[in-house]
Amino acid sequence: MPPTLASVVRNTSLHLTVIAGADHLERPVRWVHTSELDDPTPFLEGGELLLTTGIKLGRTASQLQAYVHRLADAGVVGLGLGVGLSHSEVPKPLVEAAAQRGLPLLRVPEPTPFIAISKVVSAAIAAEQYEAVTTSFEAQEELTRAALGKDGTTAVVRRLAARLGGWAALYDGSGALSVVAPDWAARRAGRLAAEVDRLRRRPAPSSAALQGRSPGIDTADEDYVVVQSLGADRRARGFLAVGTEDRITPTERYVLNAAVALLTLTLERSRELRQAEERMGAALLRMVLAGEVATARQVALGLFGGLPEGTIRVLVAGTAQGADASEALSELAERAEQAGGRVGERLLVAREDGDPGPRLIVLALDNGAVHRACLGVVEEHEGVSLGVSAPAALDEAGVAFAQAERALAVALRGGRRSVDHEEVGAGSLLPLLGEEAVTAFAEGLLRPLREHDRTARGDLVRSLRAWLSRHGQWDAAAADLGVHRHTLRYRMRRVEELLGRSLDDTDVRMELWLALRSGEE
Template identity: 75%
Template sequence: MTVHSTTPNAAHGPAPSNAAPGNSNAAPGSAAPTAVTLSSLVGIPALHLTVLAGAEQLDRPVRWVHTSELDDPIPYLEGGELLLTTGLKLGRSREKQRSYVHRLADAGVAGLGFGVGLSYGEVPAALVEAAAERELPLIQVPQPTPFIALSKAVTAALAAEQYLAVTTSFEAQEELTRAALGKDGTGALVRRLAGRLGGWAALYDSSGAVVVAAPDWAARRANRLRPEVDRLRSRPAPSSAALQNAQKDQDYVVLQSLGADRRARGFLAVGTEDRLTPTERYVVNAAVALLTLTLERSRDLRRAEERMRTALLRLVLAGEIATAREVAGPLLGGLPEGQVRVLLAEGEPLSALGDLAEQSATRTGEPLLLAPEGERMVLLALDGGSVHTDCLAAVQDLDGLSLGISAPTTPEAAGAAFAQAERALAVALRSGRRSVDHDEVGTGSLLPLLADEAVLAFADALLRPLREHDRTSRGDLEASLHAWLSHHGQWDAAAVDLGVHRHTLRYRMRRVEELLGRSLDDTDVRMELWLALRTRGE
C-alpha cells in the first residue's frame, strides 16, 4: 500500500529511530490491532505529535495519508484523509489561512497535520482558531518527525486492519459453518451471528414471517420490520436494504434477501448499535451464503421431488389410495384424511402460493399433497384447514393467479374432485375472478360463462343475418325474435309487447327462419338463439 501526494514530500528531519509503524494501542505482538484513527496515530510516542484543535474528534478513522503543498488540494481529496502540509503556499493572510481550513473541513478530511520548522516556526493562530471552530483535528508535526514516518505508521496499521478483517472473517465463517451443520442448523447460525456482531439477528421465511430471532427479545424488533421485508420481497434476489432510525437510541439494520435464481426463499435482518464495520460485513456475507445454501436446495433435487409428488398425485386421482398412502408416508408424512378439497391454481406466481401452502402446513402440522401438473399446481388439502383458508386469502393479493376449488370430498373421490376444480378454474379464468368454488358453478347463473371469446364469436355469426336485415330493411327482426322467445312462443303476448299485430309478428318469424335457414320449431335452435341474444346483451 502506498501513500499518494500531489507534491514531493518536504524534507522534514531524520526519522526517529524508535518510530513504531502501526497502532500503539495494540499490545506488543498482538494480532488484533484496533481501527486506524487519529487517536491511535497521536498515541505513538516516537512521532511526538501535538493536538492543537479538535481533540474531541480524534476517534475519526483515517483512510489515507496525503501530503500536499497546494493552496487548494481539494480536487485531489476523497474524504477521510490525514492531510499533511508545511504551509509552503499557504500565505500569510489570516483570511486565506481560515479559508484553507474551512475548505478542508467541507471536503471531509479526517484531520490536518501541520509540519513546523520549515515554512513556519509554529502553527499559525488563524489555522488553530478555524480548526477549533470547525472541530477539525489539527496536529502539529515537529521538524524531527518526517511525514513519511506518519505515512508508514498509517500504512502498517491499515494493512494490519485488513489482515485482521480477513482472518476474523475466516474464523467467523468456520464458526457459522459448524453451527449450520449442527442439529439446530439455521437457528444456531442466527444465534452465533448475533453474538459475533454484538447485536441481534432474525431469519424470515419467504412470506416475511419471523422464523427465528436472537436474542429472544429481538423477535419484537424483527416483527416491526415486516413492512420493510415486504418491500424487499418485491425485488429479485439477492437484494439488500440498509435502515437507519432517526432516533439516536435506535439501531442500524441491514436486510438481505436469501435465494438464487432471482427468487427469495427467506430474509436475514441484523441490527447493531453502530454501522457495520468491513469485518462485520464479511461476517454477515458469510452468514448470507450459508443460509442461502441451507434454504436453496439444489435444482435437480427439487425437480426430482416435484416428479415424485406428481406421480403420487396421479396415483390419488386414479383412485389408487392404498398405494398412494404407502408412498406418501415416508415422503410427506401421510396424506390428508377425512373431508378434503382439491385446489387447482394457474398463472403467476405459482411458486409464491406453493411456498405459502407449505409454510401453512408446516406451521399447523396439517398433511398436504402439493404437486405441479403441467403449467398448473394441484393441492389436496383439508377442507376448512389452514392451507385451504390461507390459499383463499393469499390468492386475492397475488395478481395474475386464479384458483379453482372442488366441493368437499374424500381422498378416495379425489379424481372427481379434480374435475370439479378444473371446471371452477375455467370459470375463474373466463370471468377474471381470483377464485371460484365448485359450489358457485353449480348454484350460480350460466350466463357469466358465456363471456368466452369463442361464444361471443358464435353469437355474432348466428345473429348477423338478422342484424344486417334490420340495418337495410324495415322490420325489427332481432327485437321481434327476442320478444317472441321471452314469451315462450306466445304470439299474442309477444305482439302486445312489441306493439304490432300478431299476424305481423308471424310474418317476421317466418322471415327469421328464412334468413337463418333454421326452424323455430326446433327446441335446440330456440335455445341457441336465446343464449346468443343474451350473450350480446339483448
C-alpha cells in the same frame, strides 16, 4: 475499528497539540498524506489526515481560509501543520477557519517527523485489518459449526445476532418469518414484510439497506437494517435480515457474508431433499387419485406421518396455451409446501406435463392454509389459472380431481384466475363458453336486428328479449313493453323475416336467448 484522530493525538511520542476542532476527533483516519501544494484535493479520496509545513500556503487570511475550505470540502478529517520551518506557530487565520469548518487542526512540533505520524496510523490500520481477518475466520468457524449441528439454520441465525450485537431474522421463500434471534426482535423483524416482499420480486442474490429513520423501520427503534435474499440460481429461497445499533463495520460485513453463504448452502441442500420428498409425494398423490387410498395411507405413514385427513379439495393449476408460466407453477408448489409446513398441515403435490402445458396438482384440506396460499399465488401471477374441486372425502379424490380439471378448463377459457367446481355445476351456462366466441356469436346472430333498430322504426331487440323472457306469452310480454299484443306479433314476424328463422323452433329460441344474455343489451 480504524484509528481515529483522538487515538493519534493520545500517542505521547508524537507530542501533537489540538489547536481547533477538538469536538471532531472521533473521525476515523483512513490514511496519512503529506503535501505542500496549495490545492492538494485532486490527489485526495477523503478520510485523510493531511500534513504540511505550509511552505506554499498564502499569507493572507483569505488565502488560508480558502485552503481550509478546500480541504474540508474534499473530506479531509484533520490537518496537521508542522511548525519551525515556514511557520514558527500556527497562523491565527488558519485556526479560525478550521474552527469555523469543524476541521481538527493539529500542531506538529519540529522534533516530530511526519513519517512518525504515518507509521503510527499505518500500524493501527494494519492492526485493524489483522483483527478483522482474525475475527472473520473465528466467526466463519463458529457459524460453520452451528450450521452443521442440529437445527442448523436456527443456530446460525442466533450466533450471527450474537456476533453482531444486534438481532437477526430468517424468512422463508414466501417472505414469512421463520426464525428470529433474540426473541424480543420478533416485532422489529415483522415490520420488514414489505421490504422482504420487494426483494422477493427481484433476482437473487440482492440486498437492501435501511438506515436509521427509514420508511421500513419504526422510528422509535432507529436500527440500521440490512436485508439479503438467499439463493444460488436467481430465485430467492429465503431472506436474511440483521439489525444493529450502528452501521455495520467491514469486519461485521465479512461475518454477515459468511452467514449468507452458509444459509444459502443449507437452503439449497434442503431444497434437494425437498425435491426427493416431492417425487415421493407425487407418487402418493397419483395412488390416491387412482383410488389406492389404503395402500397410499400405509406408505405415507412412514414417510410423511400420514395423508391429509378430513374434508379435502383437489386444486389443479395450469396456463393458457402458449403461455410460459413454469416459474409461477414452481412458486405455487413452494408456497403451498411452506404454508403447510408453518401450520403442520399435510398435503400432496404433483407436477405433470399435459396439453396445452404443464399443470400442478395439489391435494389439501378444505379452506386450509395450503388452499388459501394457492389462491393467493394465482392472484399474483397473470397467465396462471386454478381449478378447484368441491369439498370431498379422501376416498373421493379421483372424482374431485376430475371436477378440478373441468373447473380449470372453464377458468382458462374465460381468462379467470380461479374457478370452483360449484360455479361450474350451479352457475350460468355462459362462463363455460369462451368470452370471445360468445361475443362473436351474439354479434353475428343479432346484427340484422340491431341494424334495423338503428335505421328503422321498432325496437326489435328489446321486444325479442321481453317475448323470450315471458316464454312466448303475448299478453304478458306486450304489457312489459307497454304496447298492444298485435304490435308485438308484428315485430316478431319482422324478427323471423330478418333472421330467416322460425321462432317456433326451440333451438332458435335457445340460441337467441343465449345471444341476448351475452350481448350488449
